[in-house]
Amino acid sequence: MEAGPRIIEPMQFLSRGARLRARELDEWVRAELREEFVAMRTELFGLRGCPRTADWLDGAEGQRCERLLNELRGGTRVDALAALTLCFQLARGSGWSPGLRGDARSAERLGAVLQDWLRVWGAKGAEDPLLSEPALAATLLYARTMRTAWRAPLLGHLEAPQLRARQFLGELCGSGGRRTAVGKGLELRFSRALQGLSGEDDPLAGFDEECGLLFPQLDGGCDE
Numbered sequence: 001m002e003a004g005p006r007i008i009e010p011m012q013f014l015s016r017g018a019r020l021r022a023r024e025l026d027e028w029v030r031a032e033l034r035e036e037f038v039a040m041r042t043e044l045f046g047l048r049g050c051p052r053t054a055d056w057l058d059g060a061e062g063q064r065c066e067r068l069l070n071e072l073r074g075g076t077r078v079d080a081l082a083a084l085t086l087c088f089q090l091a092r093g094s095g096w097s098p099g100l101r102g103d104a105r106s107a108e109r110l111g112a113v114l115q116d117w118l119r120v121w122g123a124k125g126a127e128d129p130l131l132s133e134p135a136l137a138a139t140l141l142y143a144r145t146m147r148t149a150w151r152a153p154l155l156g157h158l159e160a161p162q163l164r165a166r167q168f169l170g171e172l173c174g175s176g177g178r179r180t181a182v183g184k185g186l187e188l189r190f191s192r193a194l195q196g197l198s199g200e201d202d203p204l205a206g207f208d209e210e211c212g213l214l215f216p217q218l219d220g221g222c223d224e
Contacts, residue, residue: 005028005078007024007028007078007081007130010081010130010131010133010134011133011134011137013025013081013084013085013088013134014084014085014088014134014137014215015215016092016217016223018045018085018088018089019045019089022041022045022085022089023038023041025037025041025078025081025082025085026038026041028078028082029072029075029078029079029082030075030076030079033068033071033072033075033079036064036068036071037068037072037082040064040065040068040086041085041086041089043061043065044065044086044089044090044093045089045093047089047093047094050093050094050095050221050222051094051095052094052095052096052103052106053090053091053094053095053096053106053107053109053110054096054105054106054108054109055106056090056094057109057113065086065090066113068083068086069083069086069087069113069116069117070116072086073116073117073120073121074120077125077128077130077131078130080117080120080121080125080131081130081131081134083117084117084121084134084138087110087113087114087117087138088141088218090110090113091110091141091145091218091220092217092218092222092223093222093223094106094110094222095220095221095222096109096110096145096148096220097148097219097220097221098148098149098151098152098153098220100154102152102153102154103152104148104149104150104152104153104158104161106220107145107146107148107149107152107161107220108145108146108149108161110145111142111145111146111149111161111165114138114141114142114145115142115168117138118135118138118139118142118168118172121135122135122138122139122172122182123172123180123181123182126180126181126182126184126185127181132185133189135182135185136182136185136186136189136190137214137215139169139172139173139182139186139193139207140190140193140207140208140210140211140214140215141211141215141218142165142169143165143169143193143204143207143208143211144204144207144208144211144212144218145220146161146162146164146165146204147161147162147165147202147204147205147207147208148220149161149162150162150165150204162203162204165204166197166203166204169197169204169207170197173186173194173197175198190207190210190214192206192209192210193206193207193209193210194206194207
């Protein structure tokens with residue numbers, strides 16, 4: 001295990017109260033990224049007006065955020081927690097529910113940001129004392145965003161997001177007696193998440209339900 005801080009209650013960095021603790025990460029983020037992390041933390045925790053997630057990510061600050069997330073994902077386990085803290089605050093401070101227009105783009109963009117984190121840290125994070133719970137939480141929120149995209153049209157469903165999410169979650173969690181560390185963690189802590197993954201009708205419903213219980217305000221409508 002690499003040297004580093006002993007951070008207690010890491011799930012608090014993903015909660016509504018994260019703004020009270022997020023600055024604790026400033027001194028532990030890699031020195032070359034510290035100034036940029038502080039600036040982006042301030043930007044995201046100061047978001048007002050519920051901008052659409054996709055529109056914000058397409059703007060200058062959003063592109064800056066995605067570059068920083070890429071750098072943080074390639075760093076230490078604390079960098080990874082810092083990246084996820086920013087991802088969850090983006091999910092709280094921007095809008096990704098489809099609304100009356102049935103727009104799935106914002107939910108898909110947020111899902112892509114979370115999937116990028118899970119590709120790097122999902123498997124190894126699930127076995128790390130600092131990241132084990134946050135990795136499971138990220139998995140639940142990822143599935144919720146992609147199910148939101150699937151349900152976006154006023155009539156029918158958008159199948160592509162569900163298909164992508166189902167394939168990715170199948171790889172991340174494993175199946176049957178060959179569960180990965182992520183899958184085993186979900187079965188232990190969030191047993192309903194995986195129950196329908198192999199089904200045809202609504203394979204992400206269990207993840208969505210567990211995410212709603214864990215983060216009831218994280219529904220894409222902004223939680224300012």
